[in-house]
Amino acid sequence: MPTRVLIADDEPLARERLRDLVLEAEPSAEIREAGHGDEAIAHVRDWRPQVVFLDIQMPGCDGFGVVERIGPERMPPTAFVTAYDQHALRAFEVAAVDYLLKPFDDARFHAAWRRLTAGRATNGLADEARRLAELLTSVARPATDAGRYLERFLVRVGERTLLVPVQDVRWIQSDGNYADLFTATGKHSVRETLATLEEQLDPARFVRVHRRVIVAIDAIRELQPWFAGDQVLILRDGTKLRVSRTRREAVAARLAGRA
DSSP, X not given: OOOEEEEEOSOHHHHHHHHHHHHHHOTTOEEEEESSHHHHHHHHHHHOOSEEEEESSOSSSOHHHHHHHHOGGGOOSEEEEESXXXXXXXXXXXXXXXXXXXXXXXXXXXXXXXXXXXXXXXXXXXXXXXHHHHHHHHHHSOTTSTTOSOOEEEXXXXXXXXXXXXXXXXXXXXXXXXXXXXETTEEEEESOOHHHHHHHSOTTTEEEEETTEEEEGGGEEEEEEOGXXXXXXXETTSOEEEEOGGGHHHHHHHHTTOO
16 A cells, blocks of 8 residues: 555645545555645655645646656656546546546545555556556647537536536636636636636637636627727626727737637
């Protein structure tokens, strides 16, 4: 059984729960924790854990960045932990790398633990490395490839996970490492940066109008001049959103179908 376990997650409560579950499965395990990607990289390189639970969304360097910098062939058996990343979920299914989708129950954790420890017992590190490499290739595939644009968002509401179709989203506003999705039925938050979402959204359907705002083109009613060279978008539901001067020409070109 593994005795050195690394838990990398920026949420203290999530780390605490994983710590309790690991100690339940292996009371003699020595556990180290990391709250951001760079710290996780240092632990993997210096401490050489035998098993890693790795959150996808972390400050500094995300989970995939950790694997890229360590090198898939040098990573210990790893279970990714994720809450929202549907592209990653599809990649996990293809690459057969285990993951824990938050919120997960005890039974799901123990299934992942058995798989991780079985990989070690059968000298399966090479297979894990190959699967991690396949996962990184799958996730890194450019969003402009056919069929690679987001089709839905996974949104946590309490203990539930809701599916919000992309076509229901009228506009998106950045809130740090989160993004707020505005639909006809209300606001939903996902743990993604606006820059990440912009790469995953179909540019024929969405346009970035401000450093903090992306708008669904079909939701736009009109564009009007505003103060100091800025413009304002008026959506079909009456919402008004500012278009920054630096994005004005690009937005106009997109709306006219020239870009």
